[in-house]
Amino acid sequence: MTLDPSEEQDWAERWDQLYEALSAEPRRMIISSLLDEPQERRLPLPDVAESPNQPKDAEILSIQLRHHHLPLLAEAGYVRWEDEPFVVQRGPRFEEPAFIIELVTDSIDELPASLIRNCKIFQDRVKND
Helix, strand or coil, rough: CCCCCCHHHHHHHHHHHHHHCCHHHHHHHHHHHHCCCCCCEEEECCHHHHCCCCCCHHHHHHHHHHHHHHHHHHHCCCEEEEEEEEEEEEEECCCHHHHHHHHHHHHHHHHCCHCCCCCCHHHHHHHHH
């Protein structure tokens, strides 16, 4: 089977886009927060992007979300967001980052200790299991 070069590039770009989307903790927190929510449910920002690992001023985080994190997630189709009220919900391609987050979460017992150490989110999950 021969792949059309444009399809091959699209495939590679989609993976790159997924890794970039999950490379920042506020974006991972947003995807994690939406995992158990129905498609139409809108969650309040910046609350769902906050992390116990990186306490930030809510106003600074809101600015970072509006100008960097949310546009990146929305462009990929992972989320939809609104400014007034400041909320986020699942996008049409939400299942892509959701799969990776769920895979990591479900495999927490297999993660190297170096990835759990000092990560308050994973430490809490390990304690609860």
